[in-house]
Protein backbone atom coordinates (compact mmCIF):
# COMPACT_ATOMS: atom_id res chain seq x y z
CA UNK A 1 0.00 0.00 0.00
CA UNK A 2 3.01 2.22 -0.63
CA UNK A 3 1.21 4.45 -3.12
CA UNK A 4 -1.87 4.95 -0.96
CA UNK A 5 0.45 6.07 1.88
CA UNK A 6 2.35 8.48 -0.36
CA UNK A 7 -0.84 9.91 -1.91
CA UNK A 8 -2.32 10.36 1.55
CA UNK A 9 0.70 12.41 2.66
CA UNK A 10 -0.07 14.91 -0.10
CA UNK A 11 3.63 15.81 -0.24
CA UNK A 12 4.93 19.36 -0.79
CA UNK A 13 8.31 19.73 -2.52
CA UNK A 14 9.70 21.80 0.34
CA UNK A 15 7.82 20.10 3.17
CA UNK A 16 9.09 18.43 6.33
CA UNK A 17 8.09 14.79 6.77
CA UNK A 18 8.70 12.01 9.28
CA UNK A 19 8.87 8.27 8.59
CA UNK A 20 8.89 6.70 12.06
CA UNK A 21 9.41 3.12 10.79
CA UNK A 22 12.27 3.35 8.29
CA UNK A 23 12.98 -0.44 8.04
CA UNK A 24 14.25 -1.22 4.53
CA UNK A 25 13.68 2.41 3.57
CA UNK A 26 11.06 1.76 0.86
CA UNK A 27 8.56 4.39 2.04
CA UNK A 28 11.32 6.88 2.81
CA UNK A 29 12.80 6.45 -0.68
CA UNK A 30 9.43 7.28 -2.19
CA UNK A 31 8.98 10.35 0.03
CA UNK A 32 12.49 11.58 -0.83
CA UNK A 33 11.62 11.53 -4.56
CA UNK A 34 8.91 14.10 -3.88
CA UNK A 35 10.86 16.54 -1.65
CA UNK A 36 13.79 17.97 -3.63
CA UNK A 37 13.72 21.05 -1.34
CA UNK A 38 12.28 19.41 1.74
CA UNK A 39 13.45 17.33 4.67
CA UNK A 40 12.74 13.84 5.89
CA UNK A 41 13.41 12.65 9.42
CA UNK A 42 13.28 8.87 9.76
CA UNK A 43 13.40 6.64 12.83
CA UNK A 44 14.05 2.97 13.44
CA UNK A 45 15.04 1.34 16.69
CA UNK A 46 16.75 -1.55 14.92
CA UNK A 47 20.48 -0.90 14.29
CA UNK A 48 20.27 -3.20 11.21
CA UNK A 49 17.92 -0.66 9.54
CA UNK A 50 20.65 2.01 9.63
CA UNK A 51 22.56 0.16 6.90
CA UNK A 52 19.73 1.03 4.48
CA UNK A 53 20.48 4.79 4.49
CA UNK A 54 20.39 5.76 0.82
CA UNK A 55 22.93 8.56 1.24
CA UNK A 56 20.40 11.28 0.42
CA UNK A 57 21.27 14.56 2.13
CA UNK A 58 17.61 15.47 2.68
CA UNK A 59 17.30 12.47 5.01
CA UNK A 60 18.22 12.42 8.69
CA UNK A 61 18.06 8.82 9.93
CA UNK A 62 17.79 8.38 13.69
CA UNK A 63 18.33 5.06 15.46
CA UNK A 64 15.74 5.46 18.18
CA UNK A 65 12.39 4.26 19.33
CA UNK A 66 9.69 6.46 17.79
CA UNK A 67 8.25 6.99 21.27
CA UNK A 68 10.96 9.67 21.61
CA UNK A 69 10.13 11.28 18.25
CA UNK A 70 9.19 14.70 19.57
CA UNK A 71 12.47 15.16 21.49
CA UNK A 72 14.48 14.53 18.33
CA UNK A 73 12.27 16.74 16.16
CA UNK A 74 12.71 19.54 18.70
CA UNK A 75 16.47 18.97 18.73
CA UNK A 76 16.55 19.36 14.93
CA UNK A 77 14.20 22.37 15.11
CA UNK A 78 11.85 20.53 12.74
CA UNK A 79 8.47 21.22 14.38
CA UNK A 80 5.81 21.73 13.03
CA UNK A 81 5.95 19.01 10.40
CA UNK A 82 3.77 18.48 7.32
CA UNK A 83 3.28 14.75 7.61
CA UNK A 84 4.07 11.67 9.68
CA UNK A 85 4.03 8.11 8.40
CA UNK A 86 4.10 4.87 10.42
CA UNK A 87 4.20 1.39 8.90
CA UNK A 88 4.00 -0.55 12.15
CA UNK A 89 5.28 -3.97 13.16
CA UNK A 90 8.32 -5.89 12.04
CA UNK A 91 10.20 -5.69 8.77
CA UNK A 92 10.74 -8.53 6.32
CA UNK A 93 14.43 -8.36 7.27
CA UNK A 94 13.57 -9.00 10.92
CA UNK A 95 11.34 -11.96 9.98
CA UNK A 96 13.88 -13.42 7.56
CA UNK A 97 16.93 -13.39 9.85
CA UNK A 98 16.53 -16.57 11.94
CA UNK A 99 18.59 -15.31 14.91
CA UNK A 100 16.08 -12.53 15.56
CA UNK A 101 13.64 -15.19 16.73
CA UNK A 102 10.49 -13.63 15.20
CA UNK A 103 9.58 -16.49 12.85
CA UNK A 104 7.98 -19.81 13.78
CA UNK A 105 9.59 -21.51 10.80
CA UNK A 106 13.28 -21.32 11.77
CA UNK A 107 14.77 -22.89 14.84
CA UNK A 108 16.52 -20.14 16.74
CA UNK A 109 16.78 -18.46 20.13
CA UNK A 110 13.61 -16.64 21.16
CA UNK A 111 14.85 -13.07 21.11
CA UNK A 112 12.17 -10.89 19.36
CA UNK A 113 13.68 -7.56 20.46
CA UNK A 114 13.60 -5.01 17.65
CA UNK A 115 16.28 -3.13 19.55
CA UNK A 116 18.61 -5.67 21.11
CA UNK A 117 19.58 -3.18 23.80
CA UNK A 118 15.97 -3.62 24.98
CA UNK A 119 15.48 -5.23 28.34
CA UNK A 120 13.58 -8.54 28.18
CA UNK A 121 13.77 -11.00 25.31
CA UNK A 122 10.92 -13.44 24.64
CA UNK A 123 13.01 -16.21 26.25
CA UNK A 124 13.42 -14.07 29.40
CA UNK A 125 9.65 -13.80 29.67
CA UNK A 126 8.98 -17.48 29.02
CA UNK A 127 11.53 -18.59 31.61
CA UNK A 128 10.98 -16.03 34.35
CA UNK A 129 7.49 -14.51 34.20
CA UNK A 130 4.76 -15.83 36.47
CA UNK A 131 1.98 -17.98 35.02
CA UNK A 132 -0.42 -15.05 35.57
CA UNK A 133 1.77 -12.63 33.66
CA UNK A 134 2.22 -15.01 30.74
CA UNK A 135 -1.52 -15.72 30.68
CA UNK A 136 -2.24 -11.97 30.53
CA UNK A 137 0.21 -11.53 27.64
CA UNK A 138 -1.31 -14.39 25.61
CA UNK A 139 -4.89 -13.28 26.26
CA UNK A 140 -4.42 -9.54 25.87
CA UNK A 141 -1.96 -9.40 22.98
CA UNK A 142 -2.55 -12.72 21.24
CA UNK A 143 -6.31 -12.65 21.86
CA UNK A 144 -6.01 -16.34 22.81
CA UNK A 145 -8.88 -17.90 24.74
CA UNK A 146 -6.60 -20.52 26.32
CA UNK A 147 -3.85 -18.16 27.48
CA UNK A 148 -3.87 -19.60 31.00
CA UNK A 149 -3.49 -23.30 30.06
CA UNK A 150 -0.72 -22.33 27.64
CA UNK A 151 1.09 -20.34 30.37
CA UNK A 152 0.79 -23.32 32.75
CA UNK A 153 2.17 -25.70 30.14
CA UNK A 154 5.17 -23.42 29.59
CA UNK A 155 5.79 -23.16 33.34
CA UNK A 156 5.77 -26.98 33.67
CA UNK A 157 8.07 -27.40 30.66
CA UNK A 158 10.63 -24.88 31.91
CA UNK A 159 11.11 -26.83 35.12
CA UNK A 160 12.79 -29.54 33.03
CA UNK A 161 14.60 -27.39 30.52
CA UNK A 162 14.49 -23.65 29.58
CA UNK A 163 12.00 -22.62 26.90
CA UNK A 164 14.47 -20.66 24.85
CA UNK A 165 14.13 -21.72 21.22
CA UNK A 166 11.36 -21.40 18.65
CA UNK A 167 11.24 -25.18 18.10
CA UNK A 168 10.72 -25.79 21.79
CA UNK A 169 7.99 -23.18 22.07
CA UNK A 170 6.27 -24.58 18.97
CA UNK A 171 6.39 -28.09 20.46
CA UNK A 172 4.86 -26.88 23.74
CA UNK A 173 2.18 -24.65 22.19
CA UNK A 174 1.03 -26.67 19.16
CA UNK A 175 -1.00 -29.29 21.12
CA UNK A 176 -3.13 -26.42 22.48
CA UNK A 177 -4.12 -25.16 19.03
CA UNK A 178 -7.25 -27.38 19.13
CA UNK A 179 -9.54 -26.90 16.15
CA UNK A 180 -7.49 -23.98 14.93
CA UNK A 181 -4.83 -24.27 12.26
CA UNK A 182 -1.60 -24.77 14.25
CA UNK A 183 0.31 -22.12 12.27
CA UNK A 184 -2.39 -19.55 12.95
CA UNK A 185 -2.32 -20.40 16.64
CA UNK A 186 1.46 -20.11 16.81
CA UNK A 187 1.28 -16.79 14.95
CA UNK A 188 -0.97 -15.46 17.74
CA UNK A 189 1.42 -16.77 20.43
CA UNK A 190 4.38 -15.10 18.71
CA UNK A 191 2.43 -11.89 18.15
CA UNK A 192 1.63 -11.71 21.86
CA UNK A 193 5.25 -12.16 22.88
CA UNK A 194 6.51 -9.66 20.31
CA UNK A 195 4.05 -6.99 21.44
CA UNK A 196 5.10 -7.46 25.07
CA UNK A 197 8.85 -7.63 24.39
CA UNK A 198 8.80 -4.38 22.39
CA UNK A 199 5.98 -2.66 24.32
CA UNK A 200 4.45 -2.03 20.91
CA UNK A 201 1.14 -0.63 22.14
CA UNK A 202 2.81 1.67 24.67
CA UNK A 203 5.11 3.04 21.98
CA UNK A 204 2.16 3.55 19.60
CA UNK A 205 0.23 5.51 22.24
CA UNK A 206 3.25 7.75 22.86
CA UNK A 207 3.64 8.28 19.12
CA UNK A 208 -0.01 9.25 18.63
CA UNK A 209 0.10 11.87 21.40
CA UNK A 210 3.31 13.32 20.01
CA UNK A 211 2.05 13.31 16.41
CA UNK A 212 -0.82 15.57 17.44
CA UNK A 213 1.69 18.02 18.94
CA UNK A 214 4.24 17.85 16.11
CA UNK A 215 1.94 18.23 13.09
CA UNK A 216 0.95 21.62 11.71
CA UNK A 217 -2.77 22.29 11.19
CA UNK A 218 -3.62 20.60 7.89
CA UNK A 219 -0.68 18.17 8.35
CA UNK A 220 -1.31 14.48 7.75
CA UNK A 221 -0.89 11.43 9.95
CA UNK A 222 -0.76 8.16 8.01
CA UNK A 223 -0.67 4.94 10.00
CA UNK A 224 -0.58 1.41 8.71
CA UNK A 225 -1.22 -1.25 11.33
CA UNK A 226 -1.40 -5.02 11.12
CA UNK A 227 -3.61 -6.17 13.96
CA UNK A 228 -6.82 -5.08 15.57
CA UNK A 229 -5.25 -3.95 18.87
CA UNK A 230 -3.17 -1.33 17.07
CA UNK A 231 -5.92 -0.36 14.65
CA UNK A 232 -8.37 0.23 17.52
CA UNK A 233 -5.94 2.63 19.25
CA UNK A 234 -5.37 4.55 16.00
CA UNK A 235 -9.07 4.71 15.14
CA UNK A 236 -10.08 5.94 18.60
CA UNK A 237 -7.30 8.48 18.82
CA UNK A 238 -8.03 10.01 15.42
CA UNK A 239 -11.70 10.28 16.29
CA UNK A 240 -11.48 11.55 19.86
CA UNK A 241 -7.88 12.28 20.93
CA UNK A 242 -7.99 9.43 23.47
CA UNK A 243 -7.63 5.67 23.27
CA UNK A 244 -11.08 4.78 24.54
CA UNK A 245 -12.81 6.76 21.78
CA UNK A 246 -14.69 8.84 24.39
CA UNK A 247 -16.02 12.04 22.88
CA UNK A 248 -14.90 14.92 25.14
CA UNK A 249 -16.22 18.49 24.95
CA UNK A 250 -14.54 21.83 25.54
CA UNK A 251 -15.75 24.57 27.90
CA UNK A 252 -18.33 25.69 25.34
CA UNK A 253 -19.67 22.19 24.75
CA UNK A 254 -18.00 21.73 21.36
CA UNK A 255 -16.64 18.24 20.70
CA UNK A 256 -12.82 18.18 20.94
CA UNK A 257 -11.72 16.46 17.75
CA UNK A 258 -7.96 16.55 17.04
CA UNK A 259 -8.09 15.10 13.51
CA UNK A 260 -10.41 15.02 10.55
CA UNK A 261 -10.51 11.44 9.33
CA UNK A 262 -10.81 10.69 5.65
CA UNK A 263 -12.93 7.60 6.10
CA UNK A 264 -14.47 5.83 9.06
CA UNK A 265 -13.33 2.45 7.76
CA UNK A 266 -9.63 1.69 7.25
CA UNK A 267 -8.23 1.32 3.73
CA UNK A 268 -7.22 -2.28 2.98
CA UNK A 269 -5.12 -3.91 0.27
CA UNK A 270 -6.77 -5.14 -2.93
CA UNK A 271 -6.59 -8.74 -4.19
CA UNK A 272 -3.67 -8.00 -6.55
CA UNK A 273 -1.55 -6.55 -3.77
CA UNK A 274 -2.42 -9.41 -1.40
CA UNK A 275 -1.27 -11.86 -4.08
CA UNK A 276 2.03 -10.02 -4.56
CA UNK A 277 2.61 -9.37 -0.86
CA UNK A 278 0.65 -11.72 1.44
CA UNK A 279 1.53 -9.64 4.51
CA UNK A 280 -0.66 -6.82 3.17
CA UNK A 281 -3.75 -8.99 3.82
CA UNK A 282 -3.92 -7.77 7.40
CA UNK A 283 -2.84 -4.15 6.72
CA UNK A 284 -5.20 -1.38 7.89
CA UNK A 285 -4.41 2.12 6.70
CA UNK A 286 -5.86 5.14 8.52
CA UNK A 287 -5.37 8.78 7.64
CA UNK A 288 -5.99 11.82 9.84
CA UNK A 289 -5.66 15.51 8.98
CA UNK A 290 -4.69 17.64 11.97
CA UNK A 291 -7.33 20.26 12.65
Ligand SMILES: C[S@@+](CC[C@H](N)C(=O)[O-])C[C@H]1O[C@@H](n2cnc3c(N)ncnc32)[C@H](O)[C@@H]1O
Nearest residue numbers: 021023024025026027044045065066087091203
Ligand atom coordinates in the same frame (compact mmCIF):
# COMPACT_ATOMS: atom_id res chain seq x y z
C1 LIG B 1 7.05 -2.83 8.67
S1 LIG B 1 8.67 -2.29 8.92
C2 LIG B 1 8.75 -0.83 7.99
C3 LIG B 1 9.11 -1.05 6.56
C4 LIG B 1 9.35 0.24 5.82
N1 LIG B 1 8.16 1.03 5.67
C5 LIG B 1 9.96 -0.01 4.46
O1 LIG B 1 9.48 0.59 3.48
O2 LIG B 1 10.92 -0.78 4.36
C6 LIG B 1 8.63 -1.66 10.54
C7 LIG B 1 9.96 -1.10 11.05
O3 LIG B 1 9.65 -0.27 12.15
C8 LIG B 1 10.56 -0.48 13.18
N2 LIG B 1 9.86 -0.19 14.43
C9 LIG B 1 8.78 -0.80 14.95
N3 LIG B 1 8.42 -0.24 16.11
C10 LIG B 1 9.30 0.77 16.32
C11 LIG B 1 9.45 1.74 17.36
N4 LIG B 1 8.65 1.77 18.42
N5 LIG B 1 10.42 2.65 17.23
C12 LIG B 1 11.26 2.64 16.15
N6 LIG B 1 11.20 1.74 15.16
C13 LIG B 1 10.22 0.82 15.24
C14 LIG B 1 10.98 -1.93 13.07
O4 LIG B 1 12.28 -2.11 13.61
C15 LIG B 1 10.93 -2.15 11.55
O5 LIG B 1 12.18 -1.95 10.96
